Amino acid sequence: MTSQIFRMGELFSGPGGMALGAKLAAESVDGIALRHVWANDYDLDTCGTYKKNILEPIYGMNSKLVTASADLPKSGGGIVHQNVHDLDIDGLGDIDGFAFGFPCNDYSLVGEWKGLKGTYGPLYSYGVGVLATKKPKWFVAENVSGLSGANEGKAFKQILEHLQNPTDDLHYRLVPHLYSFDDYGVPQRRRRIVIVGIREDQNVNFRVPSPELYKDIDVSAKTALTVPPLPVTAPNHEFARQSQRVMDRLSYLRPGENAFSPRALALMPKDLHINTKTTISSTYKRLEPEKPSYTVTGAGGGGSHMYHWVLDRSLTNREKARLQSFPDNFTFIGKKESVRKQVGMAVPVKGAEAIFTALFKSFAGIDYPCIDSNIELDKVLSLRIK
Numbered sequence: 001m002t003s004q005i006f007r008m009g010e011l012f013s014g015p016g017g018m019a020l021g022a023k024l025a026a027e028s029v030d031g032i033a034l035r036h037v038w039a040n041d042y043d044l045d046t047c048g049t050y051k052k053n054i055l056e057p058i059y060g061m062n063s064k065l066v067t068a069s070a071d072l073p074k075s076g077g078g079i080v081h082q083n084v085h086d087l088d089i090d091g092l093g094d095i096d097g098f099a100f101g102f103p104c105n106d107y108s109l110v111g112e113w114k115g116l117k118g119t120y121g122p123l124y125s126y127g128v129g130v131l132a133t134k135k136p137k138w139f140v141a142e143n144v145s146g147l148s149g150a151n152e153g154k155a156f157k158q159i160l161e162h163l164q165n166p167t168d169d170l171h172y173r174l175v176p177h178l179y180s181f182d183d184y185g186v187p188q189r190r191r192r193i194v195i196v197g198i199r200e201d202q203n204v205n206f207r208v209p210s211p212e213l214y215k216d217i218d219v220s221a222k223t224a225l226t227v228p229p230l231p232v233t234a235p236n237h238e239f240a241r242q243s244q245r246v247m248d249r250l251s252y253l254r255p256g257e258n259a260f261s262p263r264a265l266a267l268m269p270k271d272l273h274i275n276t277k278t279t280i281s282s283t284y285k286r287l288e289p290e291k292p293s294y295t296v297t298g299a300g301g302g303g304s305h306m307y308h309w310v311l312d313r314s315l316t317n318r319e320k321a322r323l324q325s326f327p328d329n330f331t332f333i334g335k336k337e338s339v340r341k342q343v344g345m346a347v348p349v350k351g352a353e354a355i356f357t358a359l360f361k362s363f364a365g366i367d368y369p370c371i372d373s374n375i376e377l378d379k380v381l382s383l384r385i386k
Contacts, residue, residue, distance in 0.1 A: 003033045004363055009095040009134065010039040011084060011102070011127055015049040015332060015342040017324065018099045018142070021352025023054070029360040037093045039079040045334030046342050047081040053330050055079065084126045095134050100127040101142040101347055124159050131166040137199050138206075138359060139163075142347055145178055145191040157383050163197055164381075172197035175206050176375040181351035182292040183211035187224035188323045189292045190348060193375070194355055198362075207370035209358035221309065222289035224322045235331040236339050237318035240305065247312040248272055249284060255309040258285035274303070282306075287315075293323045298344025305340075317343055325350035 006026070010019060019036060026034035036054060041047050047065050055063030055077040064071065064078040068088075071078075080087065102124040127141060141163065147156055164174050176195045182188060196206045230237060249259065252268045260279045274283065283303040287293050289310075297304065305314035306323075315323075317332065317339045325348045332339040361368050 003031055005033045005035060006096040006137070007035050007037045007094065008097040008099065009037050009092060009130065009136075010098070011087075011100040011130060012123070013039040013041045013046075013050055013079065013099075014101060014346045015046050016054040016330075017326065017346035017349050018101060018140070018352045019050065019054045020326075020330070021347065021349045021354075022097075022099065022140075022356040023058075024349070024353045025356035025360055028357060029364055029366065031364040031366075032360040034097075036077045037095055038077070040082065040084060040087055041079065042081070042083050043338075043342075044081050045332075045338045047079045048333035049331070049342060050079050052333060084123065087126070089126070089129050089133050092130075092134070095136050096138075098127070098130055098134065098136040098139040099141075100124075100130070100139070102127055125162070128162045128166050131163070131172070131197075132170065135170060135199065137202050138204075138363075139172070139195075139197045140352075140355060140359065141195040141197070143193050145193055147193050157380055160195070160377065160380060163195060171200040173200060173205070174377055175208065175373055176377060176380075177208045177373045178375060179351065179355070181348050182219050183214065184209075184354040185214045185217040185219065185350040186323075186325045186348040187219040187221055187292050188294070188296060188325075188348065190295050190351070192347075192351070196355065196359060202363075204362050206359055206362045207368075208373050209354055210369035210371045212369055214354065219292045220290050221287040221293040221323065224293070225315075225319050230318060230322075230328070234318050234328055236321065236343075237316045238336055239316055240314050240336075242313050245272070246284075246302075250286070250307060250312040253284065253286050253307075255286050256288040256291075259283045259303060280304075286310075296320050296323050296344050298341040320344070324348045 008022060013019060019039065022034055026032045036058065039050060041050065051063055051065045059077045065081060066078055067081050131139060160174060160176065164172055174195055174197050176193060178191060178193050181190045181192065198204050198206055249268065249272045252264045253261065257264050258281055259274050260283065265273060282294055284307060285294060286307045287309045293306070296306065306320060307314055317336065320343045321330065324343055324346055332342050334342070358368055
């Protein structure tokens, strides 16, 4: 069988969850080969993580971490540490496929939810610029579930319109879908909108892969964190120093409970109560061992670090990486807080792998069980915004 070789580029790459998922998918689909040509992220530690785990295993020491796109190698992989506003998109190499998880801060349901009016909301436009300039055969774009409702639906409609038609003479067939990644082998309840686009001249139709393919995978938090057991020497497995006050508070919480659970509050001494008007459900929340974890996040103050179901402590970054389905040999670069951010902002590897496997099978002409998208594209595009 003649292989199709896809040269892939990424914007807002993060530490490599999307890239590793795509790599694993390509390795599993006959007739598909994948080559990472370039990637971009603004955070230096994140770029170091991507280089170490994605580029070096493929290209060895020929991979590059550079600060200007003009320095990217013509053959081999490179990752650009540069603010996307300063990135020379024209100077990046040609690609056949494109992935981007444009920053989700302004579309998240946690926070002010500024959408297109925020600092990060308009950053999707750089992905549109790549499509317009490089004209890849396919793309995969990822964002939070709150994207669909931002700015009364205006943001989602505008983004879909621009992705569908990056220029007047370039058209992509879109398949947006709200994925719950625990349905696809990820031990975490993480809901994300993923938009797959196929260039109009390609005789290929992408379909949403059926969760039935993954129904036999154990996605419980307990299995994720204990099978196999994590050695204390595992990378990024530093335990936080818990104060006695935090451990005392956790001691009153059962699996699945948080700091505001009525049963726990009734038993907990008043001095351990958290006095706040905002009661976020994940505050000091313990995992439920027999269920997928709640969503891993990359930032937050006291009580936001995720907590073991029975031990009176927060999870380590390595444990969170397991909940994000990163393999244990995937080493994150940077200090503990930097790694926390990288892990929380990443696309779960197994979730990305499921989507890319379906995409690559579509291009290889291999059938697979599928379901209808739960987002009606025509309905969103026909939405009348006042």
